[in-house]
Amino acid sequence: DKTVSLRKDLSEMHEWITQAEEEYLERDFEYKTPDELQKAVEELKRAKEEALQKEVKVKLITDSVNNFIAKAPPAAHDALKKELNVLITSYQQLCSRLNGKWKTLEEVWACWRELLSYLDAENKWLNEIELKLKATENVQGGAEEISESLDSLERLMRHPEDNRNQIRELAQTLTDGGILDELINEKLEKFNTRWEELQQEAVRRQKSLEQSIQSAQETDKTLRLIQESLAAIDKQLTAYTADRVDAAQVPQEAQ
Numbered sequence: 001d002k003t004v005s006l007r008k009d010l011s012e013m014h015e016w017i018t019q020a021e022e023e024y025l026e027r028d029f030e031y032k033t034p035d036e037l038q039k040a041v042e043e044l045k046r047a048k049e050e051a052l053q054k055e056v057k058v059k060l061i062t063d064s065v066n067n068f069i070a071k072a073p074p075a076a077h078d079a080l081k082k083e084l085n086v087l088i089t090s091y092q093q094l095c096s097r098l099n100g101k102w103k104t105l106e107e108v109w110a111c112w113r114e115l116l117s118y119l120d121a122e123n124k125w126l127n128e129i130e131l132k133l134k135a136t137e138n139v140q141g142g143a144e145e146i147s148e149s150l151d152s153l154e155r156l157m158r159h160p161e162d163n164r165n166q167i168r169e170l171a172q173t174l175t176d177g178g179i180l181d182e183l184i185n186e187k188l189e190k191f192n193t194r195w196e197e198l199q200q201e202a203v204r205r206q207k208s209l210e211q212s213i214q215s216a217q218e219t220d221k222t223l224r225l226i227q228e229s230l231a232a233i234d235k236q237l238t239a240y241t242a243d244r245v246d247a248a249q250v251p252q253e254a255q
Contacts, residue, residue, distance in 0.1 A: 031179045044102035115170040143216035150209040
């Protein structure tokens with residue numbers, strides 16, 4: 001009987017739709033690791049593609065029902081037509097929901113990758129600060145050399161806050177959705193602790209370098225005064241020597 005065969009096809013398709021809804025739309029997903037999140041994205045993509053492939057089956061069922069209705073007595077029309085409309089509506093809703101959930105997870109995955117890229121960029125900058133702090137730990141030379149070290153450290157510290165703000169916002173977006181929250185909180189705590197420690201150390205180093213510059217300038221000034229004094233004495237002694245003046249005949253400091 002054609003009606004039985006059509007109803008069997010309709011029923012099988014309904015069962016597949018229900019199973020897909022339970023498997024991909026009604027099941028609670030937990031994303032505690034990046035692997036789980038990536039796996040979910042791939043699963044939803046396959047489910048979406050599988051659903052789209054079922055469009056051919058739905059079209060065949062639709063054509064079969066319509067062809068049957070065109071030839072069958074009116075009494076058989078309404079029930080089959082209603083079942084077909086329910087099937088088409090359910091199928092379209094399934095495709096729409098699968099596609100929507102897949103896009104959402106794709107955006108979540110992209111958000112996670114973006115967070116990692118910002119963290120990587122900021123950690124590279126913190127590495128540079130660490131190296132600079134080591135390089136300025138025992139700066140040798142006078143005021144000019146120390147001043148150059150201070151300038152290079154201050155230039156490095158003039159780092160925009162944009163990346164850190166992005167990290168904060170991306171992390172908030174993900175953790176608000178309960179996605180990778182433990183991992184993200186752990187990464188952020190580690191990053192923020194390191195950021196604060198290096199910032200504080202950099203401020204201390206800047207103050208230390210400023211004090212070293214001041215000390216070096218005072219030393220340079222003292223040395224200059226001594227050199228000027230020695231030059232004056234040397235000139236005076238040279239004059240005494242030229243005039244063959246005896247040491248006992250000159251002032252005490254010249255002696």
